[in-house]
Amino acid sequence: MHATKYTSIKSETFVLSSANGNGVKGVVTLTGDVISKADISMRYSVKGNNQILKTCLREDSSVLWRVQQIQDAGNHLKAALNIISNTDSDCEFETGEEVVMLMDSIMSHIQKGQQRLLNPAKPTLEDVFCNKFIKSLYPPLPQDMLLDFYLQGAKLVLQVYHLHASPVPKLQKPSIITAGPRNRNIIEIGSSKYEVATTATVESHIPWVREVITCLTFALQLCQSLKDKIQVFSTYWKNRLPAAR
Numbered sequence: 001m002h003a004t005k006y007t008s009i010k011s012e013t014f015v016l017s018s019a020n021g022n023g024v025k026g027v028v029t030l031t032g033d034v035i036s037k038a039d040i041s042m043r044y045s046v047k048g049n050n051q052i053l054k055t056c057l058r059e060d061s062s063v064l065w066r067v068q069q070i071q072d073a074g075n076h077l078k079a080a081l082n083i084i085s086n087t088d089s090d091c092e093f094e095t096g097e098e099v100v101m102l103m104d105s106i107m108s109h110i111q112k113g114q115q116r117l118l119n120p121a122k123p124t125l126e127d128v129f130c131n132k133f134i135k136s137l138y139p140p141l142p143q144d145m146l147l148d149f150y151l152q153g154a155k156l157v158l159q160v161y162h163l164h165a166s167p168v169p170k171l172q173k174p175s176i177i178t179a180g181p182r183n184r185n186i187i188e189i190g191s192s193k194y195e196v197a198t199t200a201t202v203e204s205h206i207p208w209v210r211e212v213i214t215c216l217t218f219a220l221q222l223c224q225s226l227k228d229k230i231q232v233f234s235t236y237w238k239n240r241l242p243a244a245r
Contacts, residue, residue: 009031009032010031011029011030011031011036012029012030012031012206012208013027013028013029013030013037014027014028014029014030014156014204014205014206015027015204016028016156016157016158016202016203016204017202017203017204018200018201018202018203022043022200022201022202023042023043023200024040024041024042024043024158024160024200024201024202025040025041025042025202026038026039026040026041026158026202027039028149028156028158028204030067030156030206032070033066033067033068033070033071033074034064034065034066034067035057035064035065035066035067035149036057036064037056037057037058038056038057038065039054039056040054040055040056040057040137040147040158041053041054042145042160042200044142044145044162045162053141053142053145054139055137055138055139055140055141056137056138057136057137057138058138062136063132063133063135063136064133064136065133065136065149066133067149067150067151067156069116069117069120069150069151070117070151070209072113072116073113073114073116073117073212074113075113076109076110076112076113076116077109077110077113077216079109080105080106080109080110080113083102083105083106083109084106087102095234096230096231096233096234097234099230100227100230100231100234103223103226103227103230104227106223107220107223107224107227110216110219110220110223111220113216114213114216114217114220117151117153117154117209117212117213117216118152118153118213120150120151120152120157123148124187125146125161125163125185125186125187125194125196126187128146128147128148128161129146129187129189131148134146134147143163143189144162144163144164144165144194145160145161145162145163146160146161146163147159147160147161148161151206151209152203153209153210153213154205154206154207154209154210154213155203155204155205155206156203156204156206156209157201157202157203158201158202158203159199159200159201160199160200160201161196161198161199162196162197162198162199162200163187163194163195163196163197164194164195164196164197165192165193165194
């Protein structure tokens with residue numbers, strides 16, 4: 001099994017849903033930063049007839065779907081810890097500015113990690129189409145359907161794209177895959193141009209992600225408090241009066 005690396009990490013199963021009944025349902029198992037299992041169903045229209053399309057991601061899949069935001073946040077936190085561990089416990093700083101610079105480096109990584117969890121990068125259709133993890137779904141999605149997972153704060157979100165195909169003009173040379181950087185809702189595949197017709201999202205609250213965000217916020221507050229104290233003492237030391245004789 002490809003998930004042996006994560007056997008020591010607790011797996012949790014979440015039901016993704018929406019209050020507006022958009023026809024998309026998902027049951028997802030999250031193991032650390034990996035979606036190790038998923039069962040997804042969605043409403044799919046074929047020539048005006050609504051059908052229920054089902055696809056799944058199994059634990060024995062050759063490609064595990066990784067939630068990149070969790071991994072990125074972990075990497076930033078690890079970088080902050082490395083800065084701390086690489087600073088000798090008996091290190092003597094000569095100036096307050098040196099300590100402030102150290103704190104700025106630590107806080108920068110913590111802030112970047114926190115922002116990766118709070119604010120997902122918005123992918124283009126090309127990004128979603130070329131996502132290697134989509135190939136791990138079985139049965140495969142129709143060509144006019146795409147889906148993506150991401151974190152929005154403490155919520156795991158599944159977004160489903162239903163695309164509308166229209167022919168590329170004959171005078172325009174067709175390309176395999178193109179997507180203009182200014183238009184995130186259009187992609188050309190072969191001789192067809194696809195535009196987003198509808199999107200639907202379902203989500204579920206992930207308690208431990210909320211705890212991580214809270215801890216990162218608390219860490220930033222502690223770092224800022226320490227910086228403020230150091231700057232006060234540094235200012236006092238610079239402006240201190242000469243000792244009386």
